[in-house]
Amino acid sequence: MANQTSKNIRLGAMVIAGTALLIIALYVIGDKQNLFGSTFRISAYFQNVNGLMVGHNVRFDGIDVGTVKNIEIINDTTVKVDMAIELESQKFIHKNALASIGTDGLMGNKLVNITPTGVPSPQVEEGDILKTSEPLEADDALRTLTQTNADIAVIVSNLRTFTDQMSSPNSVWSVLTDTAASENIKAILVNIKQTSSYTALVAAELNAIVSDVQSGKGTLGALITDSTIATELNQTAANIQLISDSLVYFTADLQSISDRLLSGEGTLSTLLNDTTLAVNLTETIQSARNGASDFEESMKALQDNFLVRHYFKKKNKMLEKERKHID
Amino acid sequence: MLPAGLVRFLTEIAEVTRFTTKFFREILRPRFEFAEFLRQCFFIGYKSLGLVAITAFIMGLVITIQSRPTLVEFGAEAWLPKMVSVSLVREIAPVITALICAGKIGSGIGAELGSMKVTEQIDAMEVSGTNPYKYLVVTRVMATILMIPILAVLADAVSLYGAYLGSNIRGVVSWDLYWNQVFATLTYSDIMPSILKTFFFGFAIGIIGCYQGFNSKKGTEGVGRSANAAVVISSLLVFIIDLIAVQITDLAGLT
Amino acid sequence: MNRKKNHTTYAPAADAEIAIQISNLDVSFGDNHVLRHFSFELPAGKSYAVLGKSGSGKSVLIKCIIGLIKPNAGTIQIFGTNITDLNSVELDKMRMETGFLFQSNALYDSMTVRENLEFPLRRHGIQKTAAEVDELVREALVNVGLPGTDNMMPAELSGGMKKRIALARTLILKPKIILYDEPTTGLDPITGREIGHLMVDIQKKYHTSSLVISHDLNCIHIAADRIVMLIDGTCYAIGTYDELKKSTDLKIKSFFD
Numbered sequence: 001m002a003n004q005t006s007k008n009i010r011l012g013a014m015v016i017a018g019t020a021l022l023i024i025a026l027y028v029i030g031d032k033q034n035l036f037g038s039t040f041r042i043s044a045y046f047q048n049v050n051g052l053m054v055g056h057n058v059r060f061d062g063i064d065v066g067t068v069k070n071i072e073i074i075n076d077t078t079v080k081v082d083m084a085i086e087l088e089s090q091k092f093i094h095k096n097a098l099a100s101i102g103t104d105g106l107m108g109n110k111l112v113n114i115t116p117t118g119v120p121s122p123q124v125e126e127g128d129i130l131k132t133s134e135p136l137e138a139d140d141a142l143r144t145l146t147q148t149n150a151d152i153a154v155i156v157s158n159l160r161t162f163t164d165q166m167s168s169p170n171s172v173w174s175v176l177t178d179t180a181a182s183e184n185i186k187a188i189l190v191n192i193k194q195t196s197s198y199t200a201l202v203a204a205e206l207n208a209i210v211s212d213v214q215s216g217k218g219t220l221g222a223l224i225t226d227s228t229i230a231t232e233l234n235q236t237a238a239n240i241q242l243i244s245d246s247l248v249y250f251t252a253d254l255q256s257i258s259d260r261l262l263s264g265e266g267t268l269s270t271l272l273n274d275t276t277l278a279v280n281l282t283e284t285i286q287s288a289r290n291g292a293s294d295f296e297e298s299m300k301a302l303q304d305n306f307l308v309r310h311y312f313k314k315k316n317k318m319l320e321k322e323r324k325h326i327d
Numbered sequence: 328m329l330p331a332g333l334v335r336f337l338t339e340i341a342e343v344t345r346f347t348t349k350f351f352r353e354i355l356r357p358r359f360e361f362a363e364f365l366r367q368c369f370f371i372g373y374k375s376l377g378l379v380a381i382t383a384f385i386m387g388l389v390i391t392i393q394s395r396p397t398l399v400e401f402g403a404e405a406w407l408p409k410m411v412s413v414s415l416v417r418e419i420a421p422v423i424t425a426l427i428c429a430g431k432i433g434s435g436i437g438a439e440l441g442s443m444k445v446t447e448q449i450d451a452m453e454v455s456g457t458n459p460y461k462y463l464v465v466t467r468v469m470a471t472i473l474m475i476p477i478l479a480v481l482a483d484a485v486s487l488y489g490a491y492l493g494s495n496i497r498g499v500v501s502w503d504l505y506w507n508q509v510f511a512t513l514t515y516s517d518i519m520p521s522i523l524k525t526f527f528f529g530f531a532i533g534i535i536g537c538y539q540g541f542n543s544k545k546g547t548e549g550v551g552r553s554a555n556a557a558v559v560i561s562s563l564l565v566f567i568i569d570l571i572a573v574q575i576t577d578l579a580g581l582t
Numbered sequence: 583m584n585r586k587k588n589h590t591t592y593a594p595a596a597d598a599e600i601a602i603q604i605s606n607l608d609v610s611f612g613d614n615h616v617l618r619h620f621s622f623e624l625p626a627g628k629s630y631a632v633l634g635k636s637g638s639g640k641s642v643l644i645k646c647i648i649g650l651i652k653p654n655a656g657t658i659q660i661f662g663t664n665i666t667d668l669n670s671v672e673l674d675k676m677r678m679e680t681g682f683l684f685q686s687n688a689l690y691d692s693m694t695v696r697e698n699l700e701f702p703l704r705r706h707g708i709q710k711t712a713a714e715v716d717e718l719v720r721e722a723l724v725n726v727g728l729p730g731t732d733n734m735m736p737a738e739l740s741g742g743m744k745k746r747i748a749l750a751r752t753l754i755l756k757p758k759i760i761l762y763d764e765p766t767t768g769l770d771p772i773t774g775r776e777i778g779h780l781m782v783d784i785q786k787k788y789h790t791s792s793l794v795i796s797h798d799l800n801c802i803h804i805a806a807d808r809i810v811m812l813i814d815g816t817c818y819a820i821g822t823y824d825e826l827k828k829s830t831d832l833k834i835k836s837f838f839d
Contacts, residue, residue, distance in 0.1 A: 011365065018476075018480045019480075021483075025483075029510055443691075447685065450645075454677045455701055456706040
């Protein structure tokens, strides 16, 4: 009988160990999916959820804080996404945080990113609806870059006409030939040409990557969801966007100058005496230079890791742009 | 007229079916042989633990080592724990457990009941006021049904540990990161179907072993043949059940 | 006939003159008719033997009596109760009073001698205190001449010892009838004779009726009062050893040559 008891004890220990392991595993998995523990619900309305599904993760500042609980079509342009968020994260998420749909790695799962805006606001509460920013697809990024490129091409041709006129010996413009201004304008041209060729390069490379991904070829290395690389790529992509934007900005300045010169509205005297214009021109040249060097840096970064990640936040970009304006 | 081989085969199928339905009838009748059931659980579960653990450990280790080069080639080495854990939990650990048990337990039951049959111990039980089907078959089949899932869970754990060591032979994956990745990858739809199917594996192993033993022909040769047939048929059934289980989980959208 | 009465309970008549009465028993497996219209009676307190060739249906007959094989037709009455229609619960009651010694002993390999002996006691749901069980086990072992073997495993026992332990297991329920299925098969002649004498002793001690199935004339000569000749599935002849030995019938004669 004692023998039987010891057998039963060993059997019992085994059964308990097996059952306990199963329960622990189920609990840990459930915990990862926020099935247990206290959560609260918030929602966001998207125009397009890009294949997001129930169960996908919700990230705040890059940390998994919850899961998507429900996706519901409200009308032809609105999809409501309900998210269960860990209660512990509630105090960090503010009412003005932005929700966007992103991807975990190039080919990974979809997820909802919640990004803080940095602007003070009360913390979120149960049932709150977050503002959203639509995900920027790789195609969109390309479109912007190509547009910028086209703009630059127009300006470059304008500027060329402008400098041709200036360098003509018979023209009054020859006065300006040896001046610093003329040098500067030439420098702009060089920079802008360079910039535009870089932009074209980026566009081509992005294009190649996107088509690779779309054809399912995609370098397997890109499957690694390494957050460091992801961040770097994000940064690079943001930079390109930023530069494109500033290019558009100073392109517009140059456009107005050259427009005025070409339309004959601005005479020589006007050109020489109008200090505002001179200041503007100098500034423009300066920012064009900055832009060009920034761009070069970004290109280097891009070439270092050319797995361009295309999701980045519009809001971030806008903030950056604003800061640029203020600077 | 049907060929003799087909007639024999169909008769055999009918006999197995009758034997199996008898299990469900008998299990519902009162007087469950609990002491014998515990004894069988000990032999079937506890006594197979070592063998199952060693096999599962080696499988975890080997699968990891074998998968590494391909993943490295694609630069996806970091995916090793994810990939290995899914294949171990979904398929390898439960099937390996079932096959080991089909070999060890299936032949054990087949030989034990076979020799009891030929030495009239089964008849002796019947004249001693014991329903031999209840006492011998129901207890053993219940024991395999309940023990194999537990062995499979333990095999999951041990094989994942083996995979952890395997990941660290050439690479470095910390203990915490490894388990984090494993549990982030696994979902209920990985674990539940794989545990569920082991109950059926257990049932198949138990019922086939008992059937072969109960229908053993006279003589020591008959006992040997019963044990052998129990192993062969239950191993084959494990694979067939596995195939069906995969189809069902696939249809249910749990893949 | 009695068959129409369809007994559903086992109610043995306490003062029945006849222990086993078999009438028109038919058993067949497919086309193989093993027993045809087999009839005979075993008076209470007597010991009969059934003699027949291998495959003549001796074992089938004895397994019909204990209810392991259902006959196709005919009745088997034990102390006046037809057992062919009993359900399993009622059969168990009958089996408590009818011991069966298996040809291959059928000792449970995984149990000790003591556990083997206790098995029928426990399984028949007989309520006994530990001391009573101890006493019954001891008594049964003493009566078969093997006291003190309680903790041995069947594998450690010789053929003759196994037979004795198997007999002790049958005796522990103190049966009114004992059925012996080839009790001396596989034993040497000396041990076989010992078993034969043991059977006689047991019958005296326990006042049982017994039926021996065998083709071992030595054993039958020692243990049986009368011999039933089972030939061609029927009860060919009944008589004492001496009577049958003098018979001129060729079929009977062949057994005694």
